Amino acid sequence: MYVLSVLVLIGSGTVAGVLFAVALSTVPALAAMPPDRYVYTHTLLGRNWDPTMPIIVLGTTLLDVVLAVLTPGAVPRSLIIGAAVCLAGVSAVSHLRNVPINRRVHRTDPDAIPPGWQDPRPLWRRWHTLRTALAMAALALNGLAVTLPS
Incomplete structure (x- = not known):
């Protein structure tokens, strides 16, 4: 369980x-x-996130579920379950909100930004802030759970 x-x-x-x-x-x-x-840079920056980050997020969520099943105490188990829920939230926000925006940006030709182009940056930032908060909460919950005295 230590590992x-x-x-x-x-x-x-x-x-x-x-x-x-x-x-x-x-x-x-x-x-x-x-x-x-922005469009050009965003496209370059986004090249290596998939599948690395989804694997890490979903893999850690799964590990949290396994750890919750194996953890004997109710308080640490609850914290670990909370962490798993937060990480599932990170995945949901990423997949349902940020990724569709990313795809739209990647389909945009940086040399031919259309008139009336709707800048996705403010919306993307709001969703990213949410998933960052969820990820920080997951880390805090996991940290508390594994360091609580037995």
């Missing part, structure tokens, strides 16, 4: 860290760009 605890901390820490870094640095940089540069 499983370490793995959920590594997974949830990676998810929280990546999303926090994107929120802190990438989102403001993209917001400062003119639309053509």
Whole structure:
């Protein structure tokens, strides 16, 4: 169970860290760009996220479920279940909200931004902020669960 605890901390820490870094640095940089540069840069940045991040998020969610089943105490088990729910939320927000926006941006020709182009950055940022908060909560819940005294 010790190895499983370490793995959920590594997974949830990676998810929280990546999303926090994107929120802190990438989102403001993209917001400062003119639309053509934004579309071009966003497309370049998005190339390596799939399938890496979905695997980490869903894999850690699964590990949390397994850890919850194996954890004897009600309080740590509840915290781990909460972490799994938060990570499932990260996946849901990513898949249902951010990914469709990403696909729309990737279909946009940066050299031919259409008149009346609807800038997706504010909406994307709001959804990203939500999934970042969920990821941070998952990390906190996992951290508490595995460090509670027995």
